[in-house]
Amino acid sequence: DAGVIQSPRHEVTEMGQEVTLRCKPISGHDYLFWYRQTMMRGLELLIYFNNNVPIDDSGMPEDRFSAKMPNASFSTLKIQPSEPRDSAVYFCASSPGTMETQYFGPGTRLLVL
Amino acid sequence: EDQVTQSPEALRLQEGESSSLNCSYTVSGLRGLFWYRQDPGKGPEFLFTLYSAGEEKEKERLKATLTKKESFLHITAPKPEDSATYLCAVQETTSGTYKYIFGTGTRLKVLA
Numbered sequence: 304d305a306g307v308i309q310s311p312r313h314e315v316t317e318m319g320q321e322v323t324l325r326c327k328p329i330s331g332h333d334y335l336f337w338y339r340q341t342m343m344r345g346l347e348l349l350i351y352f353n354n355n356v357p358i359d360d361s362g363m364p365e366d367r368f369s370a371k372m373p374n375a376s377f378s379t380l381k382i383q384p385s386e387p388r389d390s391a392v393y394f395c396a397s398s399p400g401t402m403e404t405q406y407f408g409p410g411t412r413l414l415v416l
Numbered sequence: 417e418d419q420v421t422q423s424p425e426a427l428r429l430q431e432g433e434s435s436s437l438n439c440s441y442t443v444s445g446l447r448g449l450f451w452y453r454q455d456p457g458k459g460p461e462f463l464f465t466l467y468s469a470g471e472e473k474e475k476e477r478l479k480a481t482l483t484k485k486e487s488f489l490h491i492t493a494p495k496p497e498d499s500a501t502y503l504c505a506v507q508e509t510t511s512g513t514y515k516y517i518f519g520t521g522t523r524l525k526v527l528a
Contacts (some may be wrong), residue, residue: 307459336516345520346460346503359513362528394459401465401514402448407459 307408309395315414321383324411328397333367337380385415418443424521429526438488439504445483449487452503464514494526
């Protein structure tokens with residue numbers, strides 16, 4: 304298996320622009336997680352899905368952030384409008400179960416100017 | 417407030433110099449504690465899961481232990497390739513949903 308795939312790997316945008324991050328989980332994994340990592344706050348869980356349904360989005364920082372999972376093999380995290388403080392590395396992870404190992408993608412490094 | 421604290425923030429060891437990393441937590445309803453390794457520019461990579469106090473797991477030079485309030489990652493005779501950031505995470509359940517809380521990590525540097 305190719306593992307969790309994320310795109311793009313790097314994104315540079317200007318404040319106010321819409322940003323869409325994409326994730327393809329490992330086939331057969333029922334859980335998908337979106338995380339944000341910064342030096343100051345470490346790794347923060349933003350939202351997770353079970354069987355394509357959002358279960359807990361309490362970590363989503365603001366209404367500017369939204370996530371969707373239209374099918375078992377694809378998820379997006381959208382920021383609209385983007386702000387400089389959104390600059391971070393965004394990771395997607397998938398897992399076969401809640402008590403199972405999470406497999407992380409390589410991350411998307413986002414820089415908002 | 418639920419919290420996961422890792423110490424030290426950074427650690428430099430000579431090759432072969434054994435040490436331990438600490439992860440202390442204050443959560444209600446702990447379901448599991450996870451250790452991950454993260455190399456620069458990459459996503460975290462799973463190492464261990466511990467479920468109950470007294471449990472221990474080993475992998476090569478690494479050994480993870482769990483008590484009711486903290487976990488230790490013991491590194492025996494480390495090598496330069498063990499240099500990485502080690503992350504601890506706890507999973508708790510609240511009202512039927514699961515929370516994953518990560519610590520900020522320990523940056524380990526092993527010198528040859």
